[in-house]
Amino acid sequence: MNTIKQIAGLHFFKFLFSACMIFSLIACDFEYDLPEEGSIEDLTPPEANFTASQSDTNFLTYSFANFSGSATTYAWDFGDGNTASTRDAVNTYPDEGTYTVSLTASDALGKTDTFTAEITIVEPPVPTAITPEIGAAEFQDAAGICGTGDSRDCWRISGGSIHQTTSDGRNGTRGAKFTTASSNSPRVSYQAVTVSANTKYILTAYYAIQSDGDSVRATVIDGQLDNFSEFANAPQLGQTAGTTNDGKGNFNRVIVEFETGANGEISILFDSGANASESYLDDVSIIPAE
Template identity: 50%
Template sequence: MKSILNKLNLSAITPGLIIMVLLTACDFEYDLPEEGSFEDKTPPSANFTYSQGEGDNWMVYSFANQSTSATDFEWDFGDGNSSTELDAQNTYPGEGTYTVTLTASDKLGVTNVSSQVVEVVEPEVPLARIPVILEADFEDNSLPDGTGDGRDSWRNDFGGVIQITSSPVQSGAQAAKFPSAGDRVAYQDGLEVTPNTEYVLTYYYTLKTNNPGSITLTVLGGTITDLAEVAGATLASFEGTDQDSASTYVKVDLPFNSGANETISILITNQGEEARLDNITIDLGV
């Protein structure tokens, strides 16, 4: 009888144990996954843009990270330098072709790589502006619209209007004339230049020989409204005093730097003796 009961108990318990074991084995809800055991539904995507530095910093490149779904980054700039910053910057040794590689990864260990070829080239220096001087040779009808009396562009409120002479001239048919009284002033502003650029202004002058005298040409930064401002605005100035011959023009090359100015002015005055001036030009300096 006892043997029969034991068999019945064992028969009742065994199926229950089997069911419990099966249920436990099939319950994966609370299992901790190993790395990579789940599919990464938002894998990282590596991408970036870059820009070159300006002026003397042309070898410095800035890299803007455009990656998505990534937490860690490795930059290889192709010149032996690297970085793990989000956004990066690199100074290249010189001109050349470099392959820049960005590796983006997430916390699941999934990575993505983006590479771009960067051409490092020193930019060409832009050409500087050459100022356009109106009626620079004091000739009639020489304005852009075909009008002008050779001195319209030089009129101002600082002194009387300059005169025009036909003899002697350096070239062409006319030159500017400044009587010995020294009360005539030539002034022209708004001449566009490139800041911080070397220029050379060239002109020709002659003086009569009866009395000591001079003629002065001054390059000014910007515009003035009063002659009292001349000293503070002067970029370069030359006082011509050569009186060897009243009929022979003397050439003057006046170098100047435009400084921070985007425009310059030209001021011409004389004193003591009648003077003439002709053919003003401006070109780039060395």
């Protein structure tokens, strides 16, 4: 009898053990080491690649665009002692020269690939500054000039009375004449020009006055005007008044040295203010400063 009980108990234990094994297999959570995004196990190892582009504002600074495939981590060596671990990178080099840049791309399985390239850094030449062409700079009338043949049409601005022209210009040629303040509203000569940004220039013109206390004023404006009424509040790059009275026909030089800002759009304006006598202007030029 005891033997039968022992056999029955053994069978029951085997049943319980088998059930537990089956239950364990069903309930077991299987965990996998899945490759991180961008990395494919055993099929696609990483491939490192990048391109480099020079900054428009600082020739020593380069941006590096990462085109690596199947990689999750990156190690940059810029060849000047600087390193980075970001996907894309920016580096500013200490000086001109040739540098070997390397990028090592790795995946989650520890596989790596390295791509190297040389970049040669040379300071770009300073571009030649624009020398603006001033329409009717000598105030000479000619066929086709300013589209009409009338030199004054190069110098007009809405809201302002244009200068007169005269045969009493410098060296016996034609020039501009500003009438006295009492005879008419103040005469002005205005022209918009384009120059190089962030560049030093020299505006030169020749003037003649006939009374002490009179003047011819030269102004360089930062920007371009639509109406003379804007002149009073316009930002200026420079202004000089010629006040030497050597009489009619005896011209002196007025100079305005100025530096342009980020905008190369400027304008020049000449006026005589409240002069007691007629005054004259001729031979206007703008050249880059050496």
